[in-house]
Structures are given as structure tokens and as C-alpha cells.
Amino acid sequence: MKTIIHKATDRGYANHGWLQANHSFSFAQFYNPDKIQFGALRVLNDDVIAPSMGFSTHPHDNMEIITIPLKGTLKHRDSMGNTWETIEAGEVQVMSAGSGLMHSEMNAKTDEYLSLFQIWILPNKQNVEPRYDQQFFKAEDRKGQLQTLVSSIDNQEEGLKIHQDAKISRIDLDEASTFTYTSLSEKHGTYVMNITGEVSIDNNVLESRDAIGVSNTTEFSIQSITPSQLLFIEVPM
CATH class of the missing domain: 2.60.120.10 (Jelly Rolls)
Incomplete structure (x- = not known):
């Protein structure tokens, strides 16, 4: 068995005021040649987003994106026709970016911080039709x-x-x-x-x-x- 340890304190960290981000793997301004990915796992971000703040409309393609809210409520809209879908803590969201899409993500609450994991996994098929889904788990x-x-x-x-x-x-x-x-x-x-x-x-x-x-x-x-x-x-x- 082979193991690699990533301590919480060794993650990349960025403070954008409205966003406190911890990066398990190289992302944005954080680069560590020993932390590019783990197999097909490319991104694991541990984010805290201020009330009413979030990520404005931006593109993705050929990536499987999974979002797990831990506390608070996320809202999401995209170029597939989903208009401000809400994802509560306890739910999980998946988005297959495939051949390309645009989306935005915001903290749906005006008085509560949003805590979430966002995971990017490299797909085994390129340029598939984009798709979106979410589900609640007890x-x-x-x-x-x-x-x-x-x-x-x-x-x-x-x-x-x-x-x-x-x-x-x-x-x-x-x-x-x-x-x-x-x-x-x-x-x-x-x-x-x-x-x-x-x-x-x-x-x-x-x-x-x-x-x-x-x-x-x-x-x-x-x-x-x-x-x-x-x-x-x-x-x-």
C-alpha cells in the first residue's frame, strides 16, 4: 500500500475578502509541483464564501465538477437553462461540463457564510453533452x-x-x-x-x-x- 499525507496546514490558501479558499492541489495562484493531482482527481477546494457573494459567470469544459455544501445554501445558474437552482447543505451537485458551458455560483443567503467542497475530476470521455443534477442525502x-x-x-x-x-x-x-x-x-x-x-x-x-x-x-x-x-x-x- 502506498500513502501520501496532505496536512490541512500545508494546503494552498487565498484570502479574497469575500472568499476564503483552501486548495489541496495546485489551483489559481497556488502552485506546488508535488500537488498537481491525485490520479484523475484534479481539484479539491475547501471554500468559505461571504453572504450574497460568489463566482460570476465563467466557462468550463471537459471536467466533472462536484460541489458539496457543508453549511449554508449555494445557488447556481448556467447556460443549460438552470436558473438559480438552490443547493442546501445535505445535497450534492454534479455538473458535467463536457463540450462547454457557462455558469455562476453564489451564496444564496444574505446573513450566513457558505462552506463547501468543490471537486474537479478529469473525465474519461471528451466533449460529451453538458449535464446537471443534484440530490439530497440523509x-x-x-x-x-x-x-x-x-x-x-x-x-x-x-x-x-x-x-x-x-x-x-x-x-x-x-x-x-x-x-x-x-x-x-x-x-x-x-x-x-x-x-x-x-x-x-x-x-x-x-x-x-x-x-x-x-x-x-x-x-x-x-x-x-x-x-x-x-x-x-x-x-x-
Whole structure:
């Protein structure tokens, strides 16, 4: 098994006033040649957006974009005809940029900060027709068990779909519990973001917002030290 540790304090950071951004991988003005991507995972941004602020209309193409609000409400509009769709904490949004689209994202609240993860995954098909979807996921369905949020458009697993043989999932663990994660294949790697809490993976202790990339294995074990919430992003390497 191969592992790589990304501590929360080693992420790229940008303070734009209205946006506090933490970058797990090279993005915008943050560049680290050792942090370009993890397999097909290109971006994992941990953003906090001020009330009524956000990203004005901008283009994307040939990227699978997944947004997970953690607190607050996001609103989204795009050139596919979606007009200010709201995405609440508990929901997940996917957008296959494909052959190209324009969109904007804003904090829908005037009195509350928005906290979210935005994930970019390189697709396995180019120039597909752009598509958009969102879905609500119950927190109780991931207590002590894996909850699949996103998977390949080519399989029948529940959850949202993207054009890549990838899987995004979450689990909430009680204190002093153990969970074994099973990979799709040994050719996949799994990037684990510890959202909150403290866990141990392969004798590496991860605190809140620390991450570990695990590859060259079909399974690995997690021991929770405190109550913890974990995000798994499994991608082809």
C-alpha cells in the first residue's frame, strides 16, 4: 500500500475578502509541483464564501465538477437553462461540463457564510453533452456505513453520475470504531479527506481537514479516535 499525507496546514490558501479558499492541489495562484493531482482527481477546494457573494459567470469544459455544501445554501445558474437552482447543505451537485458551458455560483443567503467542497475530476470521455443534477442525502444513512454520493454513469449504483470510473462517498464514525474501505480495483486510488474529528489510517493520525491518498491496495482500515466525518474520493490512478 502506498500513502501520501496532505496536512490541512500545508494546503494552498487565498484570502479574497469575500472568499476564503483552501486548495489541496495546485489551483489559481497556488502552485506546488508535488500537488498537481491525485490520479484523475484534479481539484479539491475547501471554500468559505461571504453572504450574497460568489463566482460570476465563467466557462468550463471537459471536467466533472462536484460541489458539496457543508453549511449554508449555494445557488447556481448556467447556460443549460438552470436558473438559480438552490443547493442546501445535505445535497450534492454534479455538473458535467463536457463540450462547454457557462455558469455562476453564489451564496444564496444574505446573513450566513457558505462552506463547501468543490471537486474537479478529469473525465474519461471528451466533449460529451453538458449535464446537471443534484440530490439530497440523509445524514443518518452514513452513520457507521458508507454512503455513495457519486459514481460512474456506466454503472447502476445509487447516487449522482459522472463520466469517470470514480466513486465519491462519505461515512460518519463514532468514537473508537473501525471501518474497512474496499476499493473498486487496485488500479484505483482513494483520497480521504477528514472533514472533522480525528482518525488513524495506516498508523497516520489525521485531524480535521487533514487528508491521505491511498493507492496500490484493494482495501485499507480506518480507526476513529474521536467522532469523525470522512469524505472518500476514489479515482483511476
